[in-house]
Each structure stands twice: as C-alpha cells, then as structure tokens.
Amino acid sequence: MVTTLATALPDRSPYVVADAAYAGKELRALPAQVTWTTRLRVDAALYDLAPPRTGRRGRPRSTGQRLPSLTALAAQVSFTPLPVRRYGKTTTVDIATVRCLWYGTFGPQPVTVILLRETTTHTRGGYDTALVTTDTLTRPTQIIHRYAARWSIEVMIEDAKQLIGVGQARNRLAHAVERTVPFGLTCQTLTMLWYATVGHTPTDVADHRDRAPWYTTKANPSTADMIGKLRRVLIATKYQVTHPDQPTPEDIHTIRLAWELNAA
Template identity: 30%
Template sequence: MPHLPTRFVGIIIAFAPLFVHRSWKHAQVLLIGALLAPGQRTVASLLRIAGLSRERHFVNYHRVLSRAAWCPRAGARILLGLLVDTFVPDGPMVIAIDDTIERRRGRRIKAKGIYRDPVRSSDAHFVKTSGLRWMSLMLLAPIPWAGRVWALPVLTALAPSERFCQERGHRHKTLLDWGRQMALQARRWLPGRDLILVTDSGFSALLFLDAMRRGGITAITRLRLDAALYEPAPMRLPGTLGRPRRKGARLPTLAEILAATSTHWRTVRVPGWYGAAERTIEITSATAVWQHGGLPVVPIRWVLIRDPLNRFAPQALLCTDPTRDPAQIVRWFVRRWQVEVTFQEARSHLGIETQRQWSDKAIARTTPCLLALFSIVTLMASRLPARERRQVEQAAWYRKPQPTFSDTLAAVRRAIWREQAFVTSRRRSDSTKVRFALPDAWAYALCHAA
C-alpha cells in the first residue's frame, strides 16, 4: 500500500479522532486511493490503485462509508480549522453557499429527484435532470501559488426534494433552510471572526438575510432592480399612540436611479471579474431599508453596477452591513464565481458522479468526502516546496500562465509516487541488480487512465 510523505501526515492525522483504530486504517487507504486513482472513484478502483486488488476482506473498506460510526460534520470542523490557519489566519473571512446537482441514476438511490439543470438550462431553455441535490459551504481563500481565489469545500449536505420528505414523513427543508443552518454552523465554529457570506439571487430573501444579520454574518447577494426600498423609520416622539413605525418614506427604485441623468457614478477596477484579469465598472451606492409586508425589516447598503462598454446588463447587489465600502462589496461578490469552478474541477478530476454506492449512508458521505478532497489536496500542496507547487503543464498550443487545480493535484501525486519509488535500503556487499518490474498500481494508473 502507498504511504504518504511525512509533510502530508500532519494534515491527515488531524482526522484520526473521527474513527476507531481499525476504521482509521481503512479510511487512510481510501484517502490515498482517491488521491491517486484516475477516472472513477469507486471503492474497487481505490483498492486497485493502492495495490490491494487481491485483498480478501475488501468489504471492510466499503463499510467505512456505509456502516462505520464517524461524523462528517465533525470532520468538516477540523477541515475548516486547517484551511483557516493555512490560508486566512486573520482579517475578514469570505464564505459562499451554493447548491449543485449530481446526476445519478438507479432504483436504489432513494433521495434522487427531478431538478432544473443549471448547467444545461438558460433563460429561454429549461432542462430537467434526475439526480441528487447537494448544498455546499465553501471558503473563498486566496491561493498564493495560483495567483487567484479558490473555493475550498468544507461542509456539504444532501438536500432532498419535497416529495422525498413527504413520502417518509420528514419535515422538508428548503435551500434557504439548509443555507441558514450551514452559515450559522460556521458562525459557531468561528465565533471571533468577521464572516462575509456571498450567495446568488436564490438567497435574496428577507427571512434569510435577517437571520444572517442577527447571527453576526454579513450577507452579500443580488437585489432586484424593482425592490421596494424605504428610508429608515423616523424617531418616535414621546406620547405617540399606536405601534412604532417600521419604515420611512418610499425611495425610488434602482431602475429609476439607473435611468436618472443626475445619478453620480464612480469608476472602480475589479480584479478577477468572472475569470477575467480585471474589469473596469461604474458603481453608485446608498443605504436603505428593505421591507415587505409581514416580513422582517432589513437595513442594507445597495450597490448598482453598470458597464461603461455595455458588455453586461446593469445589476444590483445588497449588503446587510450598511457600513461596508461599496467597492469592497463588489470585490467580495465576484469571488462567488469560483464556486462553479470548484464544482466543475471536482467533476473532472475527483470523480464526482462516478461513484457507485447504493446505501443511504454511503451516498450521504461519499460526495461530501470527494468535495472535501479538493480542499485536502490544496492543503497538501501548501506543504510542498514552492517550485513543485508552481509547476504548470505547458504545451506548444496551450499557454497556461498560472497553475490550476489539475496542476496542484499532479504535484501532490508526484510527491506520493516519489515516496514509493525512491526508498533507500541498507547497503549490502552481495547485492545484485534486480530487473525492474512495473508495479501493479502503476500499470493500473498508466493503462487505465481513461
């Protein structure tokens, strides 16, 4: 079985308290196999790449996911602590919450449902797909050797459909409920940090934003151009009868402010604008109160964005902390694009949607583990020498200026294989040169890489 280099052991050993001794040994094998295996991430392929294709008790490795008693949420807390200490030791910490669909088929996958496919659908074309819906909490941290921000998955939970919950008599939780619980869980894990939560327009709901504000989390999301904005409620005079006012006078909508010729615009340069190096935009901002009948009143700072070259339609953002700088709000929000990049990288290089577990517990554990593997690979790469982690796979027809996750995964794999290939032995006077034979694990990795 391959062994991890010493520089990686300090990262992996942090997860040992989650398991009993026997399960921990099997979990290490699965971890190394998931790092090295090409193609599918089934338990069988992990055992093959680890050189255990003749292991008679292979069922014990399946039971790590389907039966063993360990808590994924406790593992997420350990992983978050390692990521924060390595990449964001101080200052504001930006996190993101988003959902994704894992396309899976099979009669025994009970939690699957029919959802809108966000990748294949557009505004004018609706595509449905069958699969599992996952909600993931990610840390948006700058990676020094990559020169950009990466979305590092921390906590992932299965969000089944309403029909699945009704059939089993369970209370259905919406995506807003899952997102609220995950964000507040991160707040409890990091009580003293300044948390910035960036989300898409699906979380632009007053109940959700009010929960974030009361929990001490600054939420940044999109805002409709026709949202009903008001001035803050005036001070209540002594002796006034009736209930206190919740809002002041109605303010113009953002669409009206966008069309007004008297609006003052400020030019801002935003690095990393949705994959681009830098984008020059114009913004205007102010504070207001967002309120709707029967819902909480949320004070916000809105930021209206437009492109001087008209390359994208005007859009608006909101922040639940009115004291934040508008330009910084935009810079934090554009980091959210890296969440989609992480989902795609995990599908391409970590085998998501290729696993074949059928039990409910194994399904609920496997995909979160594969997403967390993205963060573990990044942590391992941080322990490598600078020259190794900055190596980029170049070609005459493809110039890559900065390393991507595939380069980082290749650097970690090289370090692990080097640990197996260059092991020195004691000097013997009667030693003879042994003919080199390609190890079975190497042959499997090289010949079955499709």
C-alpha cells in the same frame, strides 16, 4: 451553518457572500455579528428607511416610501467611477449606492444597494450588476471585491464534480451522500495543500506547454495539472521502493519515458 459558526465564534464577525438563491426570509434571524452580501433580484421591493416616530398613537411605520424599480433607480442616482480589484486585475467601474430597506428579506435591518456599471460595455437598464449587503460600514469597492472573490468557490465545485469524481458518485442513501461528497472535497483540499507545500516545481507549466503547445497563454498550473502531478508522484514513488522520499522531476520523467517505450 452560519448561525452555528457565529455561535461557536462569538468574538468574530463573519461575513457571508452568496448568490441570489440565498436570499430569503430566514436571513432575518441571522446573529447580529453576521453580515450578508448577495445579488439583488430584479423584482426586489425596496423601501426608504422608516421615518422617525412622531409621537402619535398607533403602530409606527416599519418602512418608508416604496422605491422605484432598479432601472428607474439607476436613472436617478449618481454614478462615480472607482477602481475595483476583481478576478486578478484592477478595472474602473461606475458605482452608485442607495441606503434603504429590503423588507421582504432582511426586515427592518438597513441595507446598502450597490449598482455597478461597466464603463466598457453597453448597459441595459442603466446598470450591469446590483448587489445588496447588510455590511453598511464597508466601502462599496471592497464589497464588490468580496462578491467577486466567491467565484473561486464556484470553480472549486466544478473541479470537484468534473475532476475529483464527486459528480460521478452514484449514491442513493442519505448517509452515503453525506459521506461521499465531503470525502471528495477533503481529497481535493489535501491535493491542493500537497501541491502548494511540496508538489509545485517551476517547470510544471513549461512541461504542460510541451504536452499541449496550443495553450500559449497558460501561466499558472490548473487543478488538473495538480492532480496529474500527484498521480505521477504516487506512481513514481511506488516503483522506487529503495528511495522512499518524494521523487524528483527527473525521476518522474524517466519513469514516464519508460512507459512510453513500453507502449510503443
């Protein structure tokens, strides 16, 4: 998929962020303009950069000396406290970088290993998170920010499975799976776009707090709030055939009260 995207956009430089599951030998064949950032495995075999050629006969070395384990490496390098923007807030963490080779995955392409240590927690092994990236020109703080940003994709996938219904599909044929999952994700995207453009009203969070007052810290609408709002708007529109425009919050509230009175 990444190769197809890079081929279609030859003048762009895509950067990919993925978890440790997406780190195999196939990454050696990536297009030159693509950079890859992933979580570094604890047992990763790291090497120094290949030494310069000496002019002697024989095949030149592909790697330098084998580097120690990440725990030993963390004890040797110097950490620098730097501010990092992650998950909607800025915190200061200790960062150390090592330029090396992860030959088993990226071959002779140089990479940067970023060791991250949370200053407010007790670290085992001398570090908390180890990242590796082929983007050797971007600052480590930006790489960490980039990696943290992928978490929104994980949340989106969970919402698609639990709220949209993608996880409840009972498909067995390959074509059915290939249609159902993309259709569910498309519906989720359309819901988000609708809510962001015309569906949002400032009172949505206050209305949710009225229905669930135990959410004392709720400050922003959730995906479930967006879906619920869309359902209420669709139902209210259905019962207002003389007013084809999108119903106002007052219209939705009136219809909801009517349902509650009928249910009582």
